[in-house]
Amino acid sequence: MLKSIGILIIAAIIVYIEVPSLLKKKYKKELIVFSIILTIGVGMSIAHSFGKSIPNPIDFLTFIFKPLHDAITR
């Protein structure tokens, strides 16, 4: 619990640093991409802090490339 509060505080600090200047320059698209990435990041870190397993790209890549590797090195 404490960890996720810490993560949210860090996210709030990042928003405080970035968003005002983005709003001032009227960068709408930047703001959307920024929010998406920040949401993903915060979601992942909170899930990790609760000890939940988050989707691991390594497993996915291994699933794709393992047959190829086996076929080559056999």
Add this chain to the structure above:
Amino acid sequence: MQKVKINSYQFLVLVILFSIGTSILVGPSALAAKSKQDAWIAALISTGIGLLIVWLFTKIGLWFPTLTFVQMNETLFGKWIGKFFSCLFVFLNLLFTAILLYYSGSFLTTHLIPNTPMAATNILMALILVMAVRLGLETFARSAEIFIVIFFSLFILLVIFISSEIKFENIEPIFERNIKDIAQSSLLMLVVTSVNAVSLLMIFPALINQPKQAKKSFFIGNLIGGLVVSIITILCIFVLGSDATARQIYPSYGLAKKINVGNFVNRVEALMAALWIIGLYIKMVLYFYATALGIAQICNLKEYRSLTYPLGIIVVVLSLTLFSNVMEQEQFDTTIAIYISLLIGLLLPLLMVFVYAIRKKQFKKDGGS
């Protein structure tokens, strides 16, 4: 979007540190695992073939001297297919940033600060990573110019100090392994040093003052990087022997432990660890820069700086969750990572060459290149 440009010398420095980057830390053991005392031959072979790959990259880069790799994709393959390939490219860079962060974390927590949790070292490292990318290409290119002086003075010191420990019989018998083992391990080296340099196409040639000289720096940088790694590999085999080299995760660190000049200069490995931290850091910054700039260009954003903090969070979390231990990481690096790198770093450029050859006339007509 990005007006800052660096000169060809700064690019040379970046290429050298990029090619040395991780290979100096884990290269020797990965090479020696398969080709034993002939690892140095594999290192030299991969340096030679690496130049061919760099030639391919410079060729592609100089077709469109004002575009980065992501923009080139869109120009060559059209909007949507280009964006798809660029997404793969950016994903690769993000993944490698996280993997390198894991490297630095596991190196520090294994050898230097064993009681610190890996999260702490990774967050600290990610902070300076984000800082460098936010300040921009020119700033970290300049800092790399300073780093390279430190790097090479430490490297020369290491070579001089260790030269008294060399045992020539460790390298015999030369060429005992069959050619297949040597080829396999040199492929691994080639991927780490040269094929992954595809990320540098985000900088070369769009953000460089003199693209023509920069082409030369790309070659020279890659060659120097390859030679440094080869020298480290040779020294590891000379001093530690091939078995000990293959057994250790960080054989070059073990090499630094062996330094003993007159029972006075010894245990200087923490100083030498600066070598690996510098190399890792610059390589990580370049990957991270390619990620941030790549995402910004895929989405047609005007600036990439606002993306760096959120990406930093993702990178830290990924670095903590990707591997549960070093063995998994080693397994991934020697098998799956090679295919991903080859896919993005070799197959995609070759596909670009193919498409360019077909659409050449069209680009000439538009006055594109």
